[in-house]
Amino acid sequence: MNRAIRQLAAxxxxxxxxxxxxxxxxxxxxxxxxxxxxxxxxxxxxxxxTPRGPIITADGVVAARSVQAPGDSDVKFxxxxxxxxxxxxxxxxxxxxxxxxQLERTKSGVLTGDTFTQQIRALDxxxxxxxxxxxxxxxxxxxxxxAVAKFLLGPREGSIVLMEIDTGAVVAMWSYPSFDPxxxxxxxxxxxxxxxxELQADERDPLLANAYQQRYMPGSTFKxxxxxxxxxxxxxxxxxxxxxxxxxxxxxxxxxxxNYANSVCGGDLTEVFRxxxxxxxxxxALELGPERFEDGIERWGVGDEIPIDLPRAATSTVxxxxxxxxxxxxxxxxxxxxxxxxxxxxxxxxxxxxVANDGVMMEPFVVDAELDHDGRVISRTQPEVWKxxxxxxxxxxxxxxxxxxxxxxxxxxxxxxxDGISVAAKTGTAQxxxxxxxxxxxxxxxxxxxxxxxxxxxxxxxxxTTAEISAGTGxxxxxxxxxxxxxAAFDIEPDGVDVDVAPTxxxxx
Amino acid sequence: MAGxxxxxxxxxxxxGANSEIPARIGxxxxxxxxxxxxxxxxxxxxxxxxxxxxxxxxxxxHGIGYVMITRLDERLASLQxxxxxxxxxxxxxxxxxxxxxTDLARYKWTLFFGGAFLLxxxxxxxxxxxxxxxxxxxxxxxxxxQPGEFAKIALxxxxxxxxxxxxxxxxxxxxKVGPFRLPExxxxxxxxxxxxxxxxxxxxxxxLGSSLLFFTLFVVxxxxxxxxxxxxxxxxxxxxxxxxxxxxxxxxxxxxxDIWLDPWEDEYGKGFQIVQALYGIGDGGIVGTGLGRGSxxxxxxxxxxxxxxxxxxxxxxxGATTVLMAYLLLIGAGLRTALRTxxxxxxxxATGLTTILGMQAFIIVGGVIKVVPLTGITLPFVSYxxxxxxxxxxxxxxxxxxxDTSARRLGELPDDPTPRERWxxxxxRRSGPAASDHEQEADDRSPVEVAS
Numbered sequence: 032m033n034r035a036i037r038q039l040a041a042x043x044x045x046x047x048x049x050x051x052x053x054x055x056x057x058x059x060x061x062x063x064x065x066x067x068x069x070x071x072x073x074x075x076x077x078x079x080x081t082p083r084g085p086i087i088t089a090d091g092v093v094a095a096r097s098v099q100a101p102g103d104s105d106v107k108f109x110x111x112x113x114x115x116x117x118x119x120x121x122x123x124x125x126x127x128x129x130x131x132x133q134l135e136r137t138k139s140g141v142l143t144g145d146t147f148t149q150q151i152r153a154l155d156x157x158x159x160x161x162x163x164x165x166x167x168x169x170x171x172x173x174x175x176x177x178a179v180a181k182f183l184l185g186p187r188e189g190s191i192v193l194m195e196i197d198t199g200a201v202v203a204m205w206s207y208p209s210f211d212p213x214x215x216x217x218x219x220x221x222x223x224x225x226x227x228x229e230l231q232a233d234e235r236d237p238l239l240a241n242a243y244q245q246r247y248m249p250g251s252t253f254k255x256x257x258x259x260x261x262x263x264x265x266x267x268x269x270x271x272x273x274x275x276x277x278x279x280x281x282x283x284x285x286x287x288x289x290n291y292a293n294s295v296c297g298g299d300l301t302e303v304f305r306x307x308x309x310x311x312x313x314x315x316a317l318e319l320g321p322e323r324f325e326d327g328i329e330r331w332g333v334g335d336e337i338p339i340d341l342p343r344a345a346t347s348t349v350x351x352x353x354x355x356x357x358x359x360x361x362x363x364x365x366x367x368x369x370x371x372x373x374x375x376x377x378x379x380x381x382x383x384x385x386v387a388n389d390g391v392m393m394e395p396f397v398v399d400a401e402l403d404h405d406g407r408v409i410s411r412t413q414p415e416v417w418k419x420x421x422x423x424x425x426x427x428x429x430x431x432x433x434x435x436x437x438x439x440x441x442x443x444x445x446x447x448x449x450d451g452i453s454v455a456a457k458t459g460t461a462q463x464x465x466x467x468x469x470x471x472x473x474x475x476x477x478x479x480x481x482x483x484x485x486x487x488x489x490x491x492x493x494x495x496t497t498a499e500i501s502a503g504t505g506x507x508x509x510x511x512x513x514x515x516x517x518x519a520a521f522d523i524e525p526d527g528v529d530v531d532v533a534p535t536x537x538x539x540x
Numbered sequence: 541m542a543g544x545x546x547x548x549x550x551x552x553x554x555x556g557a558n559s560e561i562p563a564r565i566g567x568x569x570x571x572x573x574x575x576x577x578x579x580x581x582x583x584x585x586x587x588x589x590x591x592x593x594x595x596x597x598x599x600x601x602h603g604i605g606y607v608m609i610t611r612l613d614e615r616l617a618s619l620q621x622x623x624x625x626x627x628x629x630x631x632x633x634x635x636x637x638x639x640x641x642t643d644l645a646r647y648k649w650t651l652f653f654g655g656a657f658l659l660x661x662x663x664x665x666x667x668x669x670x671x672x673x674x675x676x677x678x679x680x681x682x683x684x685x686q687p688g689e690f691a692k693i694a695l696x697x698x699x700x701x702x703x704x705x706x707x708x709x710x711x712x713x714x715x716k717v718g719p720f721r722l723p724e725x726x727x728x729x730x731x732x733x734x735x736x737x738x739x740x741x742x743x744x745x746x747x748l749g750s751s752l753l754f755f756t757l758f759v760v761x762x763x764x765x766x767x768x769x770x771x772x773x774x775x776x777x778x779x780x781x782x783x784x785x786x787x788x789x790x791x792x793x794x795x796x797x798d799i800w801l802d803p804w805e806d807e808y809g810k811g812f813q814i815v816q817a818l819y820g821i822g823d824g825g826i827v828g829t830g831l832g833r834g835s836x837x838x839x840x841x842x843x844x845x846x847x848x849x850x851x852x853x854x855x856x857x858x859g860a861t862t863v864l865m866a867y868l869l870l871i872g873a874g875l876r877t878a879l880r881t882x883x884x885x886x887x888x889x890a891t892g893l894t895t896i897l898g899m900q901a902f903i904i905v906g907g908v909i910k911v912v913p914l915t916g917i918t919l920p921f922v923s924y925x926x927x928x929x930x931x932x933x934x935x936x937x938x939x940x941x942x943x944d945t946s947a948r949r950l951g952e953l954p955d956d957p958t959p960r961e962r963w964x965x966x967x968x969r970r971s972g973p974a975a976s977d978h979e980q981e982a983d984d985r986s987p988v989e990v991a992s
C-alpha cells in the first residue's frame with residue numbers, strides 16, 4: 032500500500048503545483064490586465080478610501096474638498112464642490128464611476144499625497160495617529176473675481192479671462208455654459224450618469240471651457256497680431272498711409288473686401304487701427320506674403336497648444352497655408368481676423384498681456400502652489416516666458432495704438448475705467464455669416480490696464496448665438512464687461528482682501 | 541509561533557483598516573494563547589508521540605482565517621471565536637476519547653449509519669435549509685450546521701475499517717467483466733452502497749463540491765487499499781461519465797462550467813463572484829495590498845468559500861503561497877503518518893483523512909482561481925463556519941492520534957497502556973487468574989465487551 036500512498040502524495044503535490052502556477056499567473060503575470068478591466072473598481076476604491084486634499088482659491092475659498100461619505104456608500108469619502116459651477120472648468124470633477132478631469136485628474140498625485148516629496152515628508156506619520164498626508168492646491172484664480180465674471184457674462188455664451196500681465200497668473204477664467212461638478216460626482220451613479228449624458232448631449236458643450244478649450248473667429252482683435260508681425264518685418268510703420276477706400280479687390284478674385292458696415296476707411300496706422308478698418312490690414316497681409324505672414328503669426332503661439340497647467344487646452348489657428356499662393360484673397364481676409372482664423376479666448380488675453388509686457392508672452396497658469404498635509408509648500412509655480420513674438424519697439428507702438436482705441440477708437444464708448452485708471456484695448460466683431468445669411472457675429476474685446484504700468488489683461492468673448500449679440504459690436508457689447516472686470520480687479524487691495532467687490536459676489540444659482 | 545504570527549497579523553489588519561492598534565489586543569492575545577496552549581497541552585499530554593508539525597500548521601491556517609474574518613466582519617468574528625473554543629475543545633476531547641485508533645474501527649457500522657443519517661438530515665423538510673442554492677444546512681433553533689462536514693469523517697473511518705478487513709478479498713477480484721477483474725459483488729457492495737448513497741444525496745442537495753470530495757475519497761481509498769490501478773481508471777471513467785451526464789442534465793452544472801470557462805461573459809451576474817475574486821487576487825500582486833487595505837468585501841461570501849481570494853488580495857502571492865504550503869505540509873505529515881504505521885486500518889484512515897483535507901483545499905482554491913469549475917465548499921481551518929472548523933479539528937485529532945500510535949508502535953515512545961486499558965486489565969486481574977492468559981487479547985478488544 033505504501034507505493035500507492037507515495038503515488039498519491041505525488042499526485043496531490045502535482046495538483047498543488049497547478050495551484051501555485053495559477054496563482055502566479057494571476058498575481059504576477061496578469062496583474063495589469065486584471066487591473067485594466069473596466070469592471071475592476073479596486074484601484075478606484077483605494078483612491079476613494081484615502082483622504083483627498085482640497086483645492087483652494089487665491090482668496091481662500093474652498094473650491095473642492097472631500098467629505099465623509101454617507102454610511103451605506105462603497106467608499107469612505109465623496110468629493111464636493113462648494114462653489115458649484117464656478118470653478119467647474121478648472122477643478123474638473125473627481126468621481127467614482129465617471130473618471131476625473133482637469134486639476135482633479137492632473138494633480139491627483141498631490142491631492143492624495145502620492146508624490147515622492149509627500150511620501151518622504153509623511154514618513155513621520157508612521158508613528159503618529161494619522162495616515163493622512165493628502166496635499167492641497169492653491170489656485171491663482173480668485174473666487175470673488177470669478178463670481179464677478181459670472182455675473183457680468185450672465186446667461187450669454189462666452190468667456191471672460193483676467194490675468195496678471197507680468198506673471199501669466201490667471202485671476203479669473205469663467206466660461207458659460209458651465210456645469211455643476213457636484214452632480215457629476217453624485218454618489219448615486221445613475222443620477223451622475225444621467226447628468227453627464229445630458230451635458231454631452233447639450234450642443235453648447237458645457238463640459239468644455241469656452242475660455243481655453245474652444246476657439247472662435249477673433250475678428251478685428253486679430254489685427255493686433257497682424258500689425259505686430261508687419262511692424263517686426265518692417266512692412267509697415269507709424270508713417271504708413273492707406274488711402275481711404277470703401278472696398279479693396281485682392282488679386283485672383285472679383286469679390287472685393289469691404290470695411291465694417293461698408294464704410295469708407297483709411298489713414299495712417301494709428302487711424303486705421305483706431306477705426307479698425309479692414310482693407311489696410313488685408314493689404315498688409317498680402318504685402319507680408321504667405322510665408323512672412325504665417326511665420327509672424329506663429330511667433331504669437333498660433334498653432335501651438337496653449338501651455339496652461341490644465342489638460343486639453345485648445346490650439347489657435349489661422350487655417351491651412353498649403354495652397355495659399357493660389358488663394359491670396361483668403362490670406363488677405365485672414366489678415367483682419369476672419370476666414371479660417373480661430374483664436375482661443377485665453378490666447379487673446381495673452382496677446383493683450385504680451386503687448387503690455389513689452390513683447391514677452393508668459394505661460395498662463397492657474398495653480399499657484401502645491402502644499403503638503405502640513406501646509407508646507409511642495410512647489411510654487413514660477414512664471415515662465417513662453418514666447419517673444421514681437422520686439423520691444425513693436426510692443427511700444429502697439430501699446431500706443433491700443434490706448435488710442437480705448438480713448439478715441441472703437442472701444443472709447445465703454446472701456447474708460449473708474450478712478451481715471453488708464454486703459455488700452457482692441458475690439459473685434461467677427462462676422463460669421465456668409466453672403467445672404469442672417470447677420471451673426473462674435474463680440475470680442477481685449478484690454479489691459481493701467482496703460483502706463485500694466486497690471487491686468489482681460490479678454491471678453493461673447494458667442495454670436497443671439498440676435499442681440501450679432502447685431503452689436505465688440506466695443507459696445509464686450510467693452511462694458513471688460514471695464515467692469517478691470518474695475519473689480521483694481522478694487523482688490525494689494526494684500527488680497529477685497530474692500531468693495533463690484534455688483535455682486537453671489538453667483539446666481 | 542503560529543499564535544504569534546496570528547497576533548501580529550491581527551494587529552496589522554486593524555492598523556490597516558482603522559490605523560490604530562486594536563483596542564482589544566490584550567484580550568485577543570489572551571484568548572489566542574489560551575486556545576493554542578490548550579490544544580498544545582492536549583497533544584503533549586494525550587498524544588506525546590504525534591507529529592509535531594500538524595497542530596502548528598492547522599493553528600496557522602486557523603489564525604490567518606480568523607484574522608481575515610475579523611477584518612471582513614466583526615460580528616462573524618465573534619461567532620468564529622466561539623466556534624474556535626468549541627473546535628479546540630472537541631479536538632482535545634477526541635484525543636482523550638480515541639486513545640487507540642482501533643477504537644474507531646469497531647464502530648464502523650455505527651459510523652456508516654450515522655454518516656448516512658447526517659447526509660440525509662438536510663433533506664428533512666423542517667430541519668433542512670436552503671442557503672445559496674444548496675440544501676446542505678440543518679437548522680435547529682438558533683443553531684445551524686452542515687452535517688456533511690461530519691459525514692465525511694464518518695465515511696472515511698467506515699471505508700478504512702471495511703477495506704482493512706476485506707482488502708484481500710476485494711483485491712482478489714475473481715469476478716471477470718470483459719477485460720476487468722472485479723471483486724466479488726458481496727464484498728464490494730457495502731462500499732458501493734455507501735459511496736453511491738453519499739454522492740447521490742450530495743447531488744440531490746446540489747452540493748457539487750462535496751460530491752466530488754466523496755467521489756475522490758472513495759476512489760483513492762479503493763486504490764490505496766487494493767493497489768490496483770484499474771480502480772483509478774474505472775474511477776476516472778465513471779467520474780467522466782457522471783460529470784458529462786450531470787452537465788447535460790442539470791442547469792446549475794452547466795452554469796458552473798460556463799462560468800469557469802469564461803467568467804467575464806456574465807461579469808455582473810453569475811460570474812461576478814469569481815471575477816471580483818480574480819480582480820482582488822490580481823490587485824494583491826506579490827506582496828498584497830496589506831491587511832485591512834484591500835477591498836475583499838467586494839467578493840460575495842469572502843469570509844466563507846472565497847476567503848482564499850481575500851487572503852490573495854491583502855496578503856498577496858506571499859500570503860497565498862504560505863497558505864498553500866501549509867496545506868502541502870499538512871498533506872505531507874498526514875501521508876507520512878500513513879507510511880509509518882504498519883496497520884492497514886491506520887494507513888487507510890490516515891490516507892483518507894489526508895485526502896479529504898488536501899482535496900477539499902484544492903477544490904475550493906482551484907475554484908477561486910479558475911483552475912477547476914467552482915464548487916462551493918469551505919477552505920479547511922480557514923473559512924468561517926462552525927461545522928467546518930469543528931470537523932476539521934476532529935479529523936486533525938484523529939490524524940494526531942494515528943501519528944502518536946505509530947510512534948509508540950515503532951518504539952520511539954514507551955507504549956504505555958491507556959487508562960482504560962489499565963482499568964480493564966485491573967478488572968481482569970480482579971476477576972481471576974484464569975482470565976489473565978487472555979489479557980493481551982483483551983487489550984485489543986473492547987473494554988466494554990470485556991466488562992460486560
